Amino acid sequence: MKTIISTKYIKNTVLAAAALFAVSATAQDADDTSSPFSLSGSIDTYFRTALTTSDADGTYAPEGASTSFANQTGFALGMANLIGTYEAGDTGVVVDLVFGPRGTEATFENDVLNGIINQAYAYWNVSDKTTLTVGRFNTFLGYEVIAPAANFNYSVSYLFSNGPFSHLGVKADFELSDDVSLMLGVMNPWDTNDISLTGEYSLGAQLGLYDQFFNFYYDSGRNGGLGFEVDYTGGFDLSDSFFLGINAAYNTNSETETGFYGAALYPQITASEDFAIGLRGEYFAYTADGFDDVPVIGLTLTGSYSKENLIIKPEIRLDSWGNDFEPFTDNDLAPSSSLATFAIAAIYSFD
Template structure:
């Protein structure tokens, strides 16, 4: 039975400067990269790359009350209303072994993404510098989008406009320092960061973030095992273990999976008590029959019997949510009903 109807309009584009040609650089820790030696390329300037996007949506919930919204996932808390999402501008540039990224967002979606910052419709989504002393090694310092989960903050990067429960109650970004290393089809990441979703955290304890990734030779199957853990303060600590699987069956059909468990402990007296947790599991089925049309089904099971999230008001429970989205692509415009 159809309970919610949501239509989104997304426009995105990329501009690459033509001043100087680009050469080798390690852009991300991913099984996509194959590294065979440690030679350092000559120091050259790359093309600055600017990516821009805007999104807007309309949402109607057939089960909604007349006075309050009942949305419990990120970025679409409205009812029978046309809403502006986010205008996003991302600048990427590198010179030799050094790279830099400035990713800025304007709008309600950006404000909710950076909810711990002062209330503003302008937000720094990502701001970081990288240093790659060797082709298979990279260090990153600054604030970057989380490695945990299947979905991303930018609307154009997802095939469903609405967000999953796992995304909504997991981390959004991390601020700190991380090291990444690739060996063939395997990747490793280890870092230290402020507590989740804080760009500034004076006197606070720090979190550990980590990732192991691997892929088959033909890249048709990829796996990412993700972790974060630490003390939010002296009386509470939490950790999250997350798995993402990506499978390509053909150029018209692919499958994604995301499973995660987040646990929390509170100090009682002089020691921490037993862990309370929430967990989720989702499968994504993606079909692209033609170049201008795609269909995605997300089936998610989310459990929170210990009231660690805002989904259940009085007693814990479970949710089984299914979302079917179409992606109509017209040049750089995407319409998602």
């Protein structure tokens, strides 16, 4: 039985938040009909230690040189996640609430409830082939997602950390055939999850071809300039037990004259129904006009053991920066361009 989760395929569905945890918790009434309401969720926690640095604050690097989430040392909490779905006929609503450091970082604490609303959207299945969604929804860009239960690796990539997390607006999903899909969206500017004060908006599009996804994002209001990102996310089942995920992206901003580009491979092997192992190999580079690119190589080896609803993920991560960039401190308190860490995470999800 294949246990590897291909997160981009989950994200491409209309009920993205509900699909992350396979929402199916429905009650039966006297007529044996399903309840329109369902609830799912998860909680994750971890222990992490640095193997090659004496940094006391426990972060990977100073702000601007680190990835998102799972950056603390010792025992730490990720987040608690609750997803409620109500469906009535062709319409429905999804509310995705997050509590804890991972959730706060993902929402930027910029809503009226202190950053607990990860997603909140309504949808209308206009036809069997067309769905409209309005509200706040997680991004369509990238391979990884906010909720750790749907990612193979527990820590996240530089590509994911530097892209948008969520959008607020409206999108339309079209199923053009069994193997071809199209999404078009109009949204607030980059990571503007409450209101847009500039009168500017962003445009998004996704073309799905045989489970390979080509994503496009244009932003006329990011930091006062024109932002653009193109992203490819996909993967291939090379055998019954070997899956290769792929992510590549290019981003630029005309006002700040900064951006990034990179690519990541996700080879994953399913050893049994309960255990799988996977590697994320990533090359990422920051760009700025007038400066040399600042590259980083990240290698993350993760095991995934499942026992009923519980997933245990031991993980070793190596980060190495180039171009004389030294954001870390080694055991002799000298600046260092590399860091090795070990983490073990526990994720429990329910539906």
